[in-house]
Amino acid sequence: MNSVLLASNRGPVSFTVSDDGVLTMKRGGGGLVSGLSGVAGEEGVLWVCAALSDGDRGAARQAPGGRLDHAGYETGAVRMLDIAPTTFHRAYNSVANSTLWFVNHLLYDIPNAPHFGTRFRRDWESYRDYNGAFALALAEEAGHGARVMVQDYHLTLTPAMLRAERPDLRIAHFSHTPWAPPEYFSLLPDAVAGEVLEGVLGADHAGFLTRRWAGAFMDCCETMLGAAIDRQAGTITYEGRTTRVGVHALGVDGKALWARAGEPDVESHMAAIREQVGDRRLIVRIDRTELSKNIVRGLLAYKEFLDAHPEWHGRVVHLAFAYPSRHDLPEYREYTAAVQRCAQEIEDEYATDDWNPLILNVDDDYPRSLAAYRLADVLLVNPIRDGMNLVAKEGPILSPRCALVLSREAGACAELGAHALVVNPYDVTGTAEALHAALVMPEPERARRRERLEAAATALPPHRWLAAQLDALGTP
Numbered sequence: 001m002n003s004v005l006l007a008s009n010r011g012p013v014s015f016t017v018s019d020d021g022v023l024t025m026k027r028g029g030g031g032l033v034s035g036l037s038g039v040a041g042e043e044g045v046l047w048v049c050a051a052l053s054d055g056d057r058g059a060a061r062q063a064p065g066g067r068l069d070h071a072g073y074e075t076g077a078v079r080m081l082d083i084a085p086t087t088f089h090r091a092y093n094s095v096a097n098s099t100l101w102f103v104n105h106l107l108y109d110i111p112n113a114p115h116f117g118t119r120f121r122r123d124w125e126s127y128r129d130y131n132g133a134f135a136l137a138l139a140e141e142a143g144h145g146a147r148v149m150v151q152d153y154h155l156t157l158t159p160a161m162l163r164a165e166r167p168d169l170r171i172a173h174f175s176h177t178p179w180a181p182p183e184y185f186s187l188l189p190d191a192v193a194g195e196v197l198e199g200v201l202g203a204d205h206a207g208f209l210t211r212r213w214a215g216a217f218m219d220c221c222e223t224m225l226g227a228a229i230d231r232q233a234g235t236i237t238y239e240g241r242t243t244r245v246g247v248h249a250l251g252v253d254g255k256a257l258w259a260r261a262g263e264p265d266v267e268s269h270m271a272a273i274r275e276q277v278g279d280r281r282l283i284v285r286i287d288r289t290e291l292s293k294n295i296v297r298g299l300l301a302y303k304e305f306l307d308a309h310p311e312w313h314g315r316v317v318h319l320a321f322a323y324p325s326r327h328d329l330p331e332y333r334e335y336t337a338a339v340q341r342c343a344q345e346i347e348d349e350y351a352t353d354d355w356n357p358l359i360l361n362v363d364d365d366y367p368r369s370l371a372a373y374r375l376a377d378v379l380l381v382n383p384i385r386d387g388m389n390l391v392a393k394e395g396p397i398l399s400p401r402c403a404l405v406l407s408r409e410a411g412a413c414a415e416l417g418a419h420a421l422v423v424n425p426y427d428v429t430g431t432a433e434a435l436h437a438a439l440v441m442p443e444p445e446r447a448r449r450r451e452r453l454e455a456a457a458t459a460l461p462p463h464r465w466l467a468a469q470l471d472a473l474g475t476p
């Protein structure tokens, strides 16, 4: 039986299936997977995740008991849950991504959304079922007294459900997102908001990326559940049980990142980029095409920068890599189109025969992203709101001379803000000015800041981040 279990919607790998039924495996994306991948594969650790696509379902069905490692995949111990597609779709797209993600990132266009009608109630049932499927699998797989690390907003109900099944287990929940303040969280129907909070409080330890998000969670528990909060001690007491709240600022394993970034495929992408842009300065951004990442305002800021600084025409290129994400949601498809339109406008206005001011790529290419980091002079990270943002941490590790323009609403700003150029993500002109300041930053200052950014970015690498949370649950 397993002594440590990880549970998350997205697992370490995903599969695509070709027309003739051949499965191809690739690494999963996003901050959560980057954080956990380092520990997967260790002795006694099992990762339970959901099948997200037809390819994943195919792989999960072929694997005995859903165990990908038992089917010969080199994933470490992974059990992929084959949840009915309709249940999965309602839980993942409608509740997790269109509701809980929107609430915690403050993304609603309030006069028009959300609408919590009967359809939402139906979807909420699916979210419960989906959380229940995880609780059941974890209850089956966990050894006596095992430690279970439940991840993120997809699985807020699982801790309480699992505790009801297996009171012997020690359970942690970790939020990789921000948490909304009570006045925004209370957009959710009261019963739903209560269930989410009580679900997380089913854990012994509730973890967050920054003090700010932990504080917002405590505020919600106090305001909406009437729970007793001890902010000094970091505890929440509700219905006779106490949950500890911890802040664990996930960082990057610099050595492992360098090991990957030094590989030949990355080097050849570097050569290709250099071929394309010559010796021009590079402003780089790398994101999922995600509403919260604020890509359109980032492009508008670059446009304002070009308007204000003709002396940079022909001397700078913006590499914007926005890889596809959550395309089952219409808002995301529209957002991708808006990003493309905005990029086209910049090209139409400024491109010359021998200078392309902007290279936008909307396909996924991990080695190419690593190559871009290595070449960056400026890294732009300007989310509306973000749990942490690992791009802000990875860039300064890989780029020898990158200056960081960073949104004050990114969790990473708590650790990196002192050494970055901090911007209000809504302030397009302010962001344009910061891009200019980053480009003209003198070399010694650049080097000093980059060094400090790197130190902060690597302070809590994934294995220590997870170890701290396991310690918080006590030793076996």
Ligand code: G6P
Pocket (backbone or CB within 6 Å): 010, 029, 030, 031, 032, 033, 152, 176, 177, 325, 326
């Ligand atoms: C964020 C979330 C993760 C999620 C990732 C990618 O980092 O906190 O839970 O896995 O985005 O999103 P996706 O919907 O593609 O899994």
